[in-house]
Amino acid sequence: xxxxxxxxxxxxxxxxxxxxxxxxxxxxxxxxxxxxxxxxxxxxxxxxxxxxxxxxxxxxxxxxxxxxxxxxxxxxxxxxxxxxxxxxxxxxxxxxxxxxxxxxxxxxxxxxxxxxxxxxxxxxxxxxxxxxxxxxxxxxxxxxxxxxxxxxxxxxxxxxxxxxxxxxxxxxxxxxxxxxxxxxxxxxxxxxxxxxxxxxxxxxxxxxxxxxxxxxxxxxxxxxxxxxxxxxxxxxxxxxxxxxxxxxxxxxx
Numbered sequence: 001x002x003x004x005x006x007x008x009x010x011x012x013x014x015x016x017x018x019x020x021x022x023x024x025x026x027x028x029x030x031x032x033x034x035x036x037x038x039x040x041x042x043x044x045x046x047x048x049x050x051x052x053x054x055x056x057x058x059x060x061x062x063x064x065x066x067x068x069x070x071x072x073x074x075x076x077x078x079x080x081x082x083x084x085x086x087x088x089x090x091x092x093x094x095x096x097x098x099x100x101x102x103x104x105x106x107x108x109x110x111x112x113x114x115x116x117x118x119x120x121x122x123x124x125x126x127x128x129x130x131x132x133x134x135x136x137x138x139x140x141x142x143x144x145x146x147x148x149x150x151x152x153x154x155x156x157x158x159x160x161x162x163x164x165x166x167x168x169x170x171x172x173x174x175x176x177x178x179x180x181x182x183x184x185x186x187x188x189x190x191x192x193x194x195x196x197x198x199x200x201x202x203x204x205x206x207x208x209x210x211x212x213x214x215x216x217x218x219x220x221x222x223x224x225x226x227x228x229x230x231x232x233x234x235x236x237x238x239x240x241x242x243x244x245x246x247x248x249x250x251x252x253x
Contacts, residue, residue, distance in 0.1 A: 012070045013131050013140075013249040016195065021202065023076060023240050028206025030233035031083025031148065032155075033214050037226040039088050046092035053085035061141045065134050070248035072241050080237075082141065083203065086148030093153070101157035108150035115143040116196065127192045129249050144199070151203020159208050165220040166212035173205040 014020055039049035060078040067074060093104045119139040120126045131140045159169035180198045183189045213229045215221025 012064060012067055012075065012137070013128055014070065014072065014075060014246045015249045016128070017246075019240065019244050019246060021198070023237055024079070024199070025202050025206050025209075026233055026237050026240075027076060027080050028083050028148070028151065028203045029210045029213075030080060030206075030230055030237065031087050031203075032152070032207045032210025033226050033229040033233065034080070035084045035087030035091070035152075036210070036214060037230055038084075039091065041226045046088050049088035050085060050092055053081060053088055057081040057085050057141075057145065061137075064141070065137050070246075072246045076237060076241065078141070079144070082145040083148045083206070086145060086150075086203070087152045087207070090149045090152035090156070093149075101153060101160055104153035105150065105157050108146060108153055112143065112146045112150050112200070115139065115146055119143060125192075126196070128195060143196075147196075147200045148203050151200060151205075152207045155204030155207030155211070158204065159211060159220075166208045166215060167220070169208035170205055170212065173201050173208065177201050177205065 035049060035053070038044050038052065039046050044052070057078070060074070060081050064074055064078050090104060090108070093099060093107070099107070116126050119136075123130070123136055123139065126139075126143075128140065131137055155169060155173070158164060158172050159166045164172065177198060180194055180201070184191070184194050210229070212221050213224045214226045215223065217223045
């Protein structure tokens with residue numbers, strides 16, 4: 001029998017349903033528009049934006065770890081904080097540090113791989129259903145934040161290629177996500193591998209969609225208001241959380 005503490009800790013991660021992925025894509029899109037709102041529209045810059053969002057992320061992760069059960073609003077607030085922090089951090093690395101999109105993408109891909117390898121070597125599994133202790137949650141949120149940052153850099157890199165653009169970039173990332181869904185339903189490929197692949201790929205999909213919404217028309221965007229786009233996405237996510245119940249994921253050893 002599981003201990004109460006183990007059961008409570010496991011109940012803080014949502015089930016991986018279609019609703020999860022819909023909210024995840026909306027949250028990553030919001031991360032792009034929200035991050036750009038602070039760093040560009042408000043003129044605070046990438047470094048200050050990263051500091052603000054990283055502070056919010058640390059506070060929310062601590063609250064998430066200290067919680068005794070799954071709180072959808074807290075969980076998704078933490079996801080949004082990680083994706084906005086990832087947006088400004090990736091932009092800071094790519095542009096302010098002048099390592100470029102390829103350099104940023106490769107560096108962050110290595111960081112994600114290192115996080116997953118260390119997590120598995122330490123705890124024996126990287127399945128999100130096994131996140132049942134503070135140590136596992138720390139690995140979980142570190143990996144998620146790195147994957148969000150990687151997704152931003154990767155999305156910018158692909159969209160920046162000649163003839164691709166933001167809308168084309170969204171299509172580029174949507175296609176492998178459809179393939180991953182097919183593998184999930186019709187094969188026995190590792191569910192853990194499929195989850196992390198899908199989780200990483202939904203971020204550049206959201207990044208390119210977000211850029212398509214708010215970038216100037218001359219650069220291939222719709223030139224919509226970043227704050228307005230962020231507000232609409234926030235309302236959509238809130239509506240999903242209110243209208244549709246999310247259940248806690250079941251712990252697996």
